[in-house]
Amino acid sequence: MVLRVIIVGAGVIGASIAYVFSTIKNVEVIVVEKEPDVCWGVSKANTGIIHPGHEEDPRAHPLRAKLCVEGNKIWREWSSLMNIPFEERGELMIFTTLEERREALKYVEFAKLNNVPGVSLLEGQEVLMLERGVAPSVLGAVYAKTAGIISPFEATITLIENSVANGAKLLVNTEVKRIIIENGEVRGVETNRGIIDGDVVVNAAGLYSDKLAHTAGVELDFKIRPRRGQYIVFERDVEPKPRVILHTTPTPLTKGVYVVTTVHGNLLIGPTAEDLDYDEKENTATTETGLEQLIKEASKIYRIPPRSKVIRFFSGLRPEPPDGNWLIKAYDDPWGLISVAGIRSPGLTAAPAIAYYVKEIVEEVFDLKFEGKEEIKVIKSMERMAEKSYKEIDKLIRQNPDYGEVVCYCNVVSKAEVLEALRRTLEIGAVPTIDGVKFRTTAGFGRCQGSKCRINVAQIISEVTGKPLHAVMWRRSPIGIGDVKVLLRQEI
Amino acid sequence: MKRVSYDVVILGGGPAGLAAATKLAKSGLKVLLIENRKHLGGIPVQCIHTGFGLLYFKRDVAGTEFAQELVDMFLSTEADYMVKAHVTEIREKSHGVYELFAITRSGVCRIESKGLIYAAGARERSIFEIWVTGERPEGVYTAGEAQALMDLYGIMPGRDVVIIGSGDVGLIMARRFAVEGANVKAVVEIMPYPGGLIRNVVWCLQDFNIPLLLSHMVRRIEGRSRVEKVVVCRVDEDLNPIPGSEFELKCDTVIVSAGLRPDVDLLAKLGVELEPTTGGPVVNDLLEASKPRLHVAGNALLINDLVDYAVEQGEWAAEGLLERLNEKEVYKAGIKVKVGEGLRFVVPHYISGLRDVTFYMRAQKPMNDVVLEVDEIGFQVELYKARPAEIIRIKIPVRALARSKEVGTITFNARST
Ligand SMILES: Cc1cc2nc3c(=O)[nH]c(=O)nc-3n(C[C@H](O)[C@H](O)[C@H](O)COP(=O)(O)OP(=O)(O)OC[C@H]3O[C@@H](n4cnc5c(N)ncnc54)[C@H](O)[C@@H]3O)c2cc1C
Ligand SMILES: Cc1cc2nc3c(=O)[nH]c(=O)nc-3n(C[C@H](O)[C@H](O)[C@H](O)COP(=O)(O)OP(=O)(O)OC[C@H]3O[C@@H](n4cnc5c(N)ncnc54)[C@H](O)[C@@H]3O)c2cc1C
Numbered sequence: 079m080v081l082r083v084i085i086v087g088a089g090v091i092g093a094s095i096a097y098v099f100s101t102i103k104n105v106e107v108i109v110v111e112k113e114p115d116v117c118w119g120v121s122k123a124n125t126g127i128i129h130p131g132h133e134e135d136p137r138a139h140p141l142r143a144k145l146c147v148e149g150n151k152i153w154r155e156w157s158s159l160m161n162i163p164f165e166e167r168g169e170l171m172i173f174t175t176l177e178e179r180r181e182a183l184k185y186v187e188f189a190k191l192n193n194v195p196g197v198s199l200l201e202g203q204e205v206l207m208l209e210r211g212v213a214p215s216v217l218g219a220v221y222a223k224t225a226g227i228i229s230p231f232e233a234t235i236t237l238i239e240n241s242v243a244n245g246a247k248l249l250v251n252t253e254v255k256r257i258i259i260e261n262g263e264v265r266g267v268e269t270n271r272g273i274i275d276g277d278v279v280v281n282a283a284g285l286y287s288d289k290l291a292h293t294a295g296v297e298l299d300f301k302i303r304p305r306r307g308q309y310i311v312f313e314r315d316v317e318p319k320p321r322v323i324l325h326t327t328p329t330p331l332t333k334g335v336y337v338v339t340t341v342h343g344n345l346l347i348g349p350t351a352e353d354l355d356y357d358e359k360e361n362t363a364t365t366e367t368g369l370e371q372l373i374k375e376a377s378k379i380y381r382i383p384p385r386s387k388v389i390r391f392f393s394g395l396r397p398e399p400p401d402g403n404w405l406i407k408a409y410d411d412p413w414g415l416i417s418v419a420g421i422r423s424p425g426l427t428a429a430p431a432i433a434y435y436v437k438e439i440v441e442e443v444f445d446l447k448f449e450g451k452e453e454i455k456v457i458k459s460m461e462r463m464a465e466k467s468y469k470e471i472d473k474l475i476r477q478n479p480d481y482g483e484v485v486c487y488c489n490v491v492s493k494a495e496v497l498e499a500l501r502r503t504l505e506i507g508a509v510p511t512i513d514g515v516k517f518r519t520t521a522g523f524g525r526c527q528g529s530k531c532r533i534n535v536a537q538i539i540s541e542v543t544g545k546p547l548h549a550v551m552w553r554r555s556p557i558g559i560g561d562v563k564v565l566l567r568q569e570i
Numbered sequence: 571m572k573r574v575s576y577d578v579v580i581l582g583g584g585p586a587g588l589a590a591a592t593k594l595a596k597s598g599l600k601v602l603l604i605e606n607r608k609h610l611g612g613i614p615v616q617c618i619h620t621g622f623g624l625l626y627f628k629r630d631v632a633g634t635e636f637a638q639e640l641v642d643m644f645l646s647t648e649a650d651y652m653v654k655a656h657v658t659e660i661r662e663k664s665h666g667v668y669e670l671f672a673i674t675r676s677g678v679c680r681i682e683s684k685g686l687i688y689a690a691g692a693r694e695r696s697i698f699e700i701w702v703t704g705e706r707p708e709g710v711y712t713a714g715e716a717q718a719l720m721d722l723y724g725i726m727p728g729r730d731v732v733i734i735g736s737g738d739v740g741l742i743m744a745r746r747f748a749v750e751g752a753n754v755k756a757v758v759e760i761m762p763y764p765g766g767l768i769r770n771v772v773w774c775l776q777d778f779n780i781p782l783l784l785s786h787m788v789r790r791i792e793g794r795s796r797v798e799k800v801v802v803c804r805v806d807e808d809l810n811p812i813p814g815s816e817f818e819l820k821c822d823t824v825i826v827s828a829g830l831r832p833d834v835d836l837l838a839k840l841g842v843e844l845e846p847t848t849g850g851p852v853v854n855d856l857l858e859a860s861k862p863r864l865h866v867a868g869n870a871l872l873i874n875d876l877v878d879y880a881v882e883q884g885e886w887a888a889e890g891l892l893e894r895l896n897e898k899e900v901y902k903a904g905i906k907v908k909v910g911e912g913l914r915f916v917v918p919h920y921i922s923g924l925r926d927v928t929f930y931m932r933a934q935k936p937m938n939d940v941v942l943e944v945d946e947i948g949f950q951v952e953l954y955k956a957r958p959a960e961i962i963r964i965k966i967p968v969r970a971l972a973r974s975k976e977v978g979t980i981t982f983n984a985r986s987t
Binding site: 315360362363364365366368369385386388389390391392468469471472475476479480481482483484487490492525526527528529530532533537547548552553554555557558559560 | 571674703711718725789790796
C-alpha cells in the first residue's frame, strides 16, 4: 500500500518534511503551494541564522529547545550533502549594560540545560579580540561557537529539488481552500484547481496554518499573530564587516538586533519586532521608524555604514503562535491530519529536526513502520561563477560560452547560470519569474537592484518559455503592460 | 586564459570612451576599447529625444544619432574593440601598467596595458537609496531602466506613472511616457526648484499638462503585487516632512529618477582616491586619477548633464594620457583646487599651472547675477545666472593659472551680486 502524503506549503518546513518523506519507501509526496514558486513566504525573509539552541528556554519551550539543537546538527549534514551555502561563524550576544549582562547569563545557563556545546562568557576586551569592529564600549558577550549562517531560500529550493528528484510532486499556484475530512479521516484537500486525494495532510502553511487547521475543524483557538521584522542590507564592499554573527542581548524590553555578513557577503542588520494585527498576514511593509530604530540599536554594538551604502530594505513576518509554542501534532481524530503550525524562530534552524520528528509522530500515532529507500538521489545546490577563480571561469566558458555572457554586472552572474536556474525551476514544476531567478542566482540582488539586469533576465526567460518579453513575470505580474507600438494602435 | 597586450585600454564604450579611443587610435597607438553591453554607444543609444551634440557637432540631434556618429568615427580608426565583455577587475602590475580581467564569450581575457582610460559611466540611485519605505511591489523602475525597456525593447512599463525627481532625466521620461499614451500623474521633487533645465520643464511637463510637485516627497509605496499608489507629503525648508500634509496618488508604476552616481567600484577596489561631492575620483588637469596613467572621463568622473562634456572629457583624458606616456618622471600637479562659497564641486581637483584648464562646477542653489571669482589669481567672470541643474563650464588660460604657482591653491567662489 502506498501512503499519499499531501504537504501544504513549500517553505523551509514543508520542504524539509517533503525531503524526509521522499526518502521513505511506499510514500507518495505531493507538495501544494499557493505561490508560483517555492519559498516566497516566511522562509524567504529572515536572518538566516542557524541558532546554537542556547536562547531557547527549556522549561517554557522544551520542544523548541530540543529541535533547535538537533536541527543545528542536521543542517551541517544536509548542507554538505547538497552543497547548500552554510558557514559556522560563531556568534556573540553582546551586552552593553549590567542589566543586559544579567539577561545574558541566563543563556549560559540554558546552554547547559540544553546541552549546547561551545558556549562561554566573554568580558570586555576578549570580545574585541574575537571581532575587531565591535564598539569598544561593550561590557562583554556570550559566545556560542556553533552558530551558523545559511541562505534560507537556497536551502529551501535545494530541499524541494531533492524531494522532486526522489519522487515528490510539487504543485504551484495551487491554494488549499479546505482540508477534506470524511468519517473522521482525512480524504485530501480542496484547492483552487480541484481536489487532491490523500491519506495524510501536513499543514505547513506558515502564517496561514491557523486558518488551514480551522478548515479541518481542529485547533479553533489557535491563532497566529504576525510579528514583523524589518531589515537593512548594505553593499558588499563596506568596511568593516563582522566575521562572527553579532547581536544585542534581548531583554524584556528590546529584542535582539543582529549585525551579520550574509553568505553572499552583504552586511545585514535587523530584525525589528513589531506585533501586527491578526489579519495583517501580508503586511511586509517597511517603515521609517522601524529602519531608524534598527540603525540606532545596531550602532550600539558595531560601526554601521552610512545610508549611502544601503542597497535594500525588506521585512518578514514571524508566524507567532499563542505563548510562542510550536504546534506540531498528529491527530488520530481526524485521522491523517498533522499540524506543523506557528513555526516561528528558530524554525529555520529546527526545520530538519522538525521533519524527522514529524516522521516519528506519524509512525507512532498512525501506527506505521517506515522503511528508508535503498537509493536516494542527491541534487546539489547551484554553484556561483562569481565565487570561482578566473582559471575555473575560463574553463567553464570553454565548455559553455554562455558562462562568458555576464547578465548581472553588480554580482557577475552569467547567462549560463540564469539558464540553469530556469531549467531547475521547470524541473521542479515551478513557474519561471524574474524574482525566482534572483533568488537562485543573485542576479538583481546587487547594488543596482536589477535596474541593469532585469531586462537581460527577462529576455532569457522569454527565450526559454516562448512568452513575449513584456509578458514575462516579475513576481506575480508581467514586467510591462505591452508593446509600445501595440499600445499606440490602441489594440489593448 | 587568453592574454593580450595593448598600449592603451579604454574601459566603457559610451560617448566618453569612444571619443578617447578615437583620439588615441589616431595617434598611432595600439588601442582596445571594452564594452559590456551588446552595442557601442552607451546611454545615448536608448535616448530617442533630441538635445544631444549642440556643442560638439554644432547641431541638435537625437541621442541615437549622436551615438551613431561617434561610433562611426571610432570604427574608422584601427582600434580594436570588444562588446559583451565585462571587466570585473583592474590590477596595477607596476607603475602605470595595468592588467584587466574581462569575461567574454570566448573565455576570460587578461589584458595588459601601459595606460588606462576609465569611462564606465554612472549608475542610477535606487528607490532604497532615497529611503522610500512601504511595500516593495512590482512596477518600480529607475528612469534608465524604463527608458531601455521602451526604446530598446518596445515594452511599455506602465500606464499610470509617478516620477520621483525632476532632473532632466526625470522630465524627459515624463514626456516620453506621455507621448506613448501613459497618464503621468505627477513629477515629485523634494527641492523647492526643479532639478532640470527650465526649458525641459516647459517642453516636457507644461506642454503635456503634467503637474510638478516641488517641495514634495514620496514617502511610501503601497501595493501587494503591482504598485497601487504612492503616499506623498510636503516638506519644509529643511526637507523634513510636514505632518498632516500627506496625500495619495494612485498609479501602477513608479519611476525613480533620483540622480546618478559615477560607477567607480573597480577604481575603489584598486585603491584610487575618490571624492564624496562628485562621487568620482580625484583628478589633475590631465584627468589623471591618483594612480599613474589612469585617466577618467565622462559620467565616471562627474555627472554631466550634457553628453558634449562627456566627449570633451574623453578627448582631454586621451590627450592627458598621451602626454604622460611620453614622459618619464612623475607629473606634478600640486596646485589644489578648492571649493569655496556657493558651489558643490569643482573638477579637476589639482592643476599644474602649466596649461589651460576647463573647469566643471555645479552651483549649490539657484542664483541670479553671479560673479564667479578665483581670488588667488585675480580671475573673475560674471554669469547672468547659475542653476544646480546646469554645469558651469569655464576655461581659464594658462597665463592666469600660472599665477597660482606661488600660492599653491586656487579657490572658486560663486556669489550673487
Ligand atoms: C524576521 C524573521 C527572522 C527570523 N530569523 C530566523 C533565524 O535567524 N533563524 C531561524 O532559525 N529562524 C528564523 N526565523 C523563523 C523562520 O523563518 C521560520 O520559522 C520559518 O521560515 C517558517 O517556515 P514555514 O515553512 O513554516 O513558513 P513559510 O515559509 O511561510 O511557508 C509556508 C508556505 O505555505 C504557503 N501557503 C500558505 N497557505 C497556503 C494554502 N492555503 N495553500 C497552499 N499554500 C499555502 C505559503 O505561500 C508559504 O510558501 C525568522 C523569522 C522571521 C520572520
Ligand atoms: C535618460 C537620459 C537622458 C539624457 N538626455 C541627454 C540629452 O538630452 N542631452 C545630453 O547632452 N545628454 C543627455 N544625457 C546624458 C548623457 O547620456 C551622458 O552624459 C553620457 O551618456 C555620458 O557618457 P559616458 O561615456 O560617460 O557614459 P555611458 O554612456 O554610460 O557609457 C559607459 C559605458 O561603459 C560600459 N561599462 C560600464 N562598466 C563596464 C565594465 N565593467 N566593463 C565593460 N563595460 C562597462 C557601460 O555599459 C556603458 O555602455 C541623458 C542621460 C540619460 C540617462
